[in-house]
Amino acid sequence: MFQGASSLSLDAKGRLAVPTRHRDVLSACAAGQLTITKHPHGCLMVFPRPQWEQFRERIAALPMSAQWWKRIFLGNAMDCELDSAGRVLIAPELRAAAGLNKEAVLLGMGNHFELWDAQAYAAQEAQAMQGELPEALKDFSF
Secondary structure (H helix, E strand, O other): OEEEEEEEEEOOOOEEEOOHHHHHHHHHHHOOEEEEEEOOOOOEEEEEHHHHHHHHHHHHOOOHHHHHHHHHHHHOOEEEEOOOOOEEEOOHHHHHHHOOOOEEEEEEEEOOEEEEEHHHHHHHHHHHHHOOOOHHHOOOOO
């Protein structure tokens, strides 16, 4: 559903303009309603509400041994909506958790997005590119 990278800027109020190519899909599939939460890699996960509800059910069903993951994903989740200008307000707590200041990268990850601080993403991507391919990718032809 969602793919590709977009370089974006947060405004002074912490709002982010969602790219037009994603805005129409988000309006159609989720009426502009989103849920944002922490990701363990230091970015934020941005879900259209129907996909969030599926993800939330899977996380809620985890055993007690995964209680901290429930806290990370569910305890930090915040609902929001696209405004009339196609912007979404990223809560200060979530901006701080992902180190988001001004420049950001929005990555389409299929059924959700990842929102990264641009510098943090560039650093982690460079590190990944220097490493060895994971076993799961070794059969791919590049």
